[in-house]
Amino acid sequence: MVRAWMVAAVAVVAAGTASAQDDRDGRLETTAELLVACAPAADAPDRDLYTAFCHGYMVGVYHFTEALARGPDPVRLVCVGDPKPDVATATRAFVAWAQANPQYAEEPPVETVMRWAIAAYPCP
Secondary structure (H helix, E strand, O other): OHHHHHHHHHHHHHHHOHHHHOOOOOOOOOHHHHHHHHOOOOOOOOHHHHHHHHHHHHHHHHHHHHHHHHOOOOOOOOOOOOOOOOHHHHHHHHHHHHHHOHHHOOOOHHHHHHHHHHHHOOOO
16 A cells, blocks of 8 residues: 555656656756645645655655754754644645745745745744
């Protein structure tokens, strides 16, 4: 099951961003490309796959921040607190923020997700 999901996510990245990237083999390089996955059109044929990829990306970024906080030289960049929002709620908040801040559309998506997360969940 997990393996099938990973294959599907890779297929979404390869197919879903190919038109915007042509020669980049499906690499996600901009926030605008991440928003294609995180806010697919209602009639997009692979809407569920795009959403699954986006959620996986968001969870991966969050897990990385948690790993930094537990490392040998801990760095806490994001303080989510309890109760933690589910990934769909956090993704909707990120999408709304990214759409309201189009100046970051061409930045690497991980940088923009972190910019949003630090603003949305600041540490004391």
